[in-house]
Amino acid sequence: MSATFGVNTELSRCVLRLIGPSDHSPSPIQRHSTLPRFYNGFLSLSAASENLKVTRRTRISPRLLSMPTNSSSESLTYRDAGVDIDAGSELVRRIAKMAPGIGGFGGLFPLGDSYLVAGTDGVGTKLKLAFETGIHETIGIDLVAMSVNDIVTSGAKPLFFLDYFATSHLDVDLAEKVIKGIVDGCQQSDCALLGGETAEMPDFYADGEYDLSGFAVGIVKRDSVINGNDIVAGDVLVGLPSSGVHSNGFSLVRRVLARSGFSLKDKLPGEDVSLGEALMAPTVIYVKQLLGLISKGGIKGIAHITGGGLTDNIPRVFPKGLGAVIHKNSWEVPTLFKWIQEAGKIEDAEMRRTFNMGIGMVLVVSQEASNRILEGGGGAYKAYHIGEVVSGEGVSYH
Numbered sequence: 001m002s003a004t005f006g007v008n009t010e011l012s013r014c015v016l017r018l019i020g021p022s023d024h025s026p027s028p029i030q031r032h033s034t035l036p037r038f039y040n041g042f043l044s045l046s047a048a049s050e051n052l053k054v055t056r057r058t059r060i061s062p063r064l065l066s067m068p069t070n071s072s073s074e075s076l077t078y079r080d081a082g083v084d085i086d087a088g089s090e091l092v093r094r095i096a097k098m099a100p101g102i103g104g105f106g107g108l109f110p111l112g113d114s115y116l117v118a119g120t121d122g123v124g125t126k127l128k129l130a131f132e133t134g135i136h137e138t139i140g141i142d143l144v145a146m147s148v149n150d151i152v153t154s155g156a157k158p159l160f161f162l163d164y165f166a167t168s169h170l171d172v173d174l175a176e177k178v179i180k181g182i183v184d185g186c187q188q189s190d191c192a193l194l195g196g197e198t199a200e201m202p203d204f205y206a207d208g209e210y211d212l213s214g215f216a217v218g219i220v221k222r223d224s225v226i227n228g229n230d231i232v233a234g235d236v237l238v239g240l241p242s243s244g245v246h247s248n249g250f251s252l253v254r255r256v257l258a259r260s261g262f263s264l265k266d267k268l269p270g271e272d273v274s275l276g277e278a279l280m281a282p283t284v285i286y287v288k289q290l291l292g293l294i295s296k297g298g299i300k301g302i303a304h305i306t307g308g309g310l311t312d313n314i315p316r317v318f319p320k321g322l323g324a325v326i327h328k329n330s331w332e333v334p335t336l337f338k339w340i341q342e343a344g345k346i347e348d349a350e351m352r353r354t355f356n357m358g359i360g361m362v363l364v365v366s367q368e369a370s371n372r373i374l375e376g377g378g379g380a381y382k383a384y385h386i387g388e389v390v391s392g393e394g395v396s397y398h
Contacts, residue, residue: 305360326398334358
């Protein structure tokens with residue numbers, strides 16, 4: 001069995017837990033709770049039991065209090081905001097000594113002629129903005145997206161999703177809004193909301209606040225796994241656009257907001273939406289689009305651009321000895337990122353290592369497949385030729 005771990009900063013890590021075959025039948029589909037169950041919804045699951053491989057990821061939340069101060073003339077960094085990408089990478093390096101085989105976006109568990117692919121994540125401190133804006137209807141889409149977008153990078157079709165919702169005092173109306181978003185995300189990714197956990201923990205969270213995490217499992221035939229092994233120099237990088245910041249980098253976003261003097265209700269300069277609305281735009285769920293493209297062949301690797309940005313995530317799918325050249329002007333960077341960079345006086349390299357910069361998913365494809373993907377959308381989707389694979393490791397921008 002192979003294991004996969006990933007640093008997906010705000011910071012988080014995937015820690016492998018290999019689960020052996022079980023003779024037990026699945027338990028009834030339900031939502032468990034530490035309080036009287038108020039929600040027991042699930043979507044239909046039309047898949048026979050197939051193959052499995054599991055990962056565990058633990059989120060390390062950045063410090064929200066006693067953050068380092070920064071004068072308005074200084075350039076902000078993610079580390080200033082309390083998140084240390086390098087520390088997360090070091091932790092994964094140490095874990096690799098105990099469980100070799102880390103680096104992918106999802107964990108694979110072999111079963112028969114297939115793999116089950118599993119992933120888990122949260123939405124980071126984007127929750128803080130949900131509390132401040134009162135926008136709770138879409139945060140569940142973000143939650144589903146963070147896991148299903150990870151597992152589809154292996155070519156896996158998501159089968160089911162489970163969620164964890166924790167709060168100090170249960171506000172049923174608010175929780176219903178959040179879970180409605182989770183249902184929406186599952187429908188967008190064509191998977192079942194199989195169940196979840198609702199935990200009421202007095203005094204643990206601030207009044208009106210909650211925390212979320214999610215877990216997804218998908219399936220892919222062994223001979224159809226996308227693992228990057230056949231990537232070669234000269235292959236093309238195709239970028240699929242994001243809807244905005246998605247669900248990473250919000251600790252830095254909040255520091256920029258505090259410095260800028262803008263409020264979440266202020267208009268995003270140059271756009272007809274408020275900053276709050278722009279920042280809370282839900283993460284794109286790429287599952288259906290990617291599975292359609294994968295079915296036509298030629299896709300050798302897929303990188304989900306989350307924490308670590310383009311700089312750290314693209315190399316995760318490459319064989320050793322290969323890197324990437326990114327064409328900086330090959331897509332239009334959304335206004336939101338330009339505002340974040342200007343307001344925070346953030347260096348280019350820091351932006352590219354923290355945010356997706358308008359590209360939420362990168363496909364590594366053959367030349368032939370790139371022509372089909374870039375020209376064959378018929379207006380159904382946008383895709384950009386953003387760079388090439390080259391000999392030598394790392395990512396450079398030209």
